[in-house]
Amino acid sequence: MEPTLNDAIPAIETTWVVVAAVFVLFMQAGFLLLEVGFSRMKNAGTVVPKVLANLSVAALCYWGVGFALAFGGAGWFAGTEGTFLGTSNGDLFPAMAFSSATVPAKFFFQFVFCAVSLAIVWGTTLERIKFGAYLIYAVVFSALIYPIISHWIFGGGWLQASFGMQDFAGSTVVHLIGATGAFAALLLLGPRQGKYGRDGKPNVIPGHSMPLVGLAVLILWFGWQGFNPGSTLGAIGGRFAEVMVVTNLAAAAGVLGAMATIYLLTRTWDIGMTGNGAIAGLVAITAPSGYVEYWAAPIIGLVAGVIVVTGVILIDKVIDDPVGALSSHGLAGIWGTLSCGLFASPRLAELNAIGNGGLFYTGSFDQLGVQALGVAAAFVAVFTVSFLVFFLIKATYGLRVKPEEERYGLDIVEHGMWGYPEQFMPVPGSEYHQPAAPAQRPTPRPVPIGLSTRTQEG
Numbered sequence: 001m002e003p004t005l006n007d008a009i010p011a012i013e014t015t016w017v018v019v020a021a022v023f024v025l026f027m028q029a030g031f032l033l034l035e036v037g038f039s040r041m042k043n044a045g046t047v048v049p050k051v052l053a054n055l056s057v058a059a060l061c062y063w064g065v066g067f068a069l070a071f072g073g074a075g076w077f078a079g080t081e082g083t084f085l086g087t088s089n090g091d092l093f094p095a096m097a098f099s100s101a102t103v104p105a106k107f108f109f110q111f112v113f114c115a116v117s118l119a120i121v122w123g124t125t126l127e128r129i130k131f132g133a134y135l136i137y138a139v140v141f142s143a144l145i146y147p148i149i150s151h152w153i154f155g156g157g158w159l160q161a162s163f164g165m166q167d168f169a170g171s172t173v174v175h176l177i178g179a180t181g182a183f184a185a186l187l188l189l190g191p192r193q194g195k196y197g198r199d200g201k202p203n204v205i206p207g208h209s210m211p212l213v214g215l216a217v218l219i220l221w222f223g224w225q226g227f228n229p230g231s232t233l234g235a236i237g238g239r240f241a242e243v244m245v246v247t248n249l250a251a252a253a254g255v256l257g258a259m260a261t262i263y264l265l266t267r268t269w270d271i272g273m274t275g276n277g278a279i280a281g282l283v284a285i286t287a288p289s290g291y292v293e294y295w296a297a298p299i300i301g302l303v304a305g306v307i308v309v310t311g312v313i314l315i316d317k318v319i320d321d322p323v324g325a326l327s328s329h330g331l332a333g334i335w336g337t338l339s340c341g342l343f344a345s346p347r348l349a350e351l352n353a354i355g356n357g358g359l360f361y362t363g364s365f366d367q368l369g370v371q372a373l374g375v376a377a378a379f380v381a382v383f384t385v386s387f388l389v390f391f392l393i394k395a396t397y398g399l400r401v402k403p404e405e406e407r408y409g410l411d412i413v414e415h416g417m418w419g420y421p422e423q424f425m426p427v428p429g430s431e432y433h434q435p436a437a438p439a440q441r442p443t444p445r446p447v448p449i450g451l452s453t454r455t456q457e458g
Contacts, residue, residue: 012236013100017109019230020240021112023222023225027112028116031216032048034216034323039126039127045415045418045420046414051119054119054122054134059111062114064084066147067110067111070147071156074095076157076161098233099233109233113227117175118146120182121141121182123325124322125182125185128400128406129189137181137386137389145177153374168289169287170287171288171333172375180379182325183330185399187387188391190320202320213271214275216275221251227282229243246285246294247289247297249294250281250289251281254302254308255274258306258309265309272324277305277308279328280327280331281300281305281332283328284304287336287337287340288336291343291344307335308324312324337371338368340355340371341367343360
């Protein structure tokens with residue numbers, strides 16, 4: 001029998017979902033380079049095995065139980081079917097039944113979302129956390145925390161089914177969840193040595209490579225073209241292209257909003273803030289990308305750019321977050337989720353069959369209230385469980401390396417080798433120094449960063 005057009009549709013849908021998932025998978029390279037760039041040279045190498053190990057832990061845990069808890073069945077709290085992908089029966093995953101893509105394709109797409117959320121946690125903990133703590137929390141996060149919360153909002157759980165919470169691609173599910181886990185870790189981990197002076201004021205600890213940060217941001221921007229458009233879970237009808245345009249508009253506005261804000265505050269075009277402006281715009285548009293018309297996207301992105309700059313400056317006064325993830329993923333994620341309650345088009349809400357139009361269309365605060373409820377529920381649940389997990393890690397295995405290990409750098413302490421050639425490492429005479437190639441401390445040089453000029457060392 002000759003294949004018909006109807007036979008081709010599942011193949012087309014599956015192909016698009018897999019391609020979009022590969023885009024999102026490539027974002028791991030972006031997170032790796034972002035964290036390497038914002039690290040000092042003595043801590044750059046440890047990022048590589050961390051990203052690879054967490055991606056691998058998430059792959060196995062999400063395959064085993066995570067996907068089932070997120071999408072298996074239609075329970076109000078968590079899924080109940082589909083562990084280990086033991087069947088390709090699409091009936092077990094009703095929240096994604098609208099797509100004719102195969103179950104393995106849907107699984108892989110949702111797995112890379114889980115991996116992105118987990119990656120967000122760790123950028124905040126650079127340069128002082130024990131490597132093993134990554135692995136312990138990764139198991140709990142990818143097997144339980146992320147799947148259950150995503151079920152509430154993506155998988156037909158109580159926030160989606162009973163209240164109509166809108167989150168097209170994960171401003172809350174992916175980004176706020178990751179930032180909340182990071183927040184719990186930072187409260188127990190504490191700041192890097194030298195971050196705060198005796199007067200309590202923050203010192204700037206510059207990363208060693210802003211070009212790597214710039215490359216990372218462009219890779220993340222590229223990956224987001226699978227992240228949001230891929231959440232259509234299908235190519236038929238071309239709707240993914242509309243989502244792609246909306247996503248790009250918000251990212252561009254986020255860059256310009258952040259640049260304008262930091263320039264008004266400091267009279268400098270700060271490199272890190274510019275990059276975080278792009279990320280904040282992308283994070284913010286993630287929830288409303290399938291719910292808003294073109295005109296709303298630049299507004300959402302512009303506001304996110306302002307939020308990320310002010311958020312980084314204010315948070316830095318009390319919490320040491322080297323990459324600004326609490327602001328770019330947390331605060332921007334909250335704003336993006338709430339923006340559905342303001343800008344959601346009734347036409348698109350009806351098309352998605354979730355929730356209602358936003359305040360600017362309907363004059364009603366109902367959808368905005370639902371969005372706020374979802375943000376609060378996700379934050380409280382993730383923070384509570386994450387804080388408990390990190391507390392137990394700290395009390396048993398240990399959460400932070402020893403002070404002298406932190407000074408020498410995690411590359412040599414945790415992995416027995418430098419991320420960069422040893423002659424550039426400023427630790428001569430230490431017990432971790434390898435005498436075969438004596439290290440030379442580089443001449444300190446002034447580097448203008450953000451609000452002030454500090455002395456940068458390797």
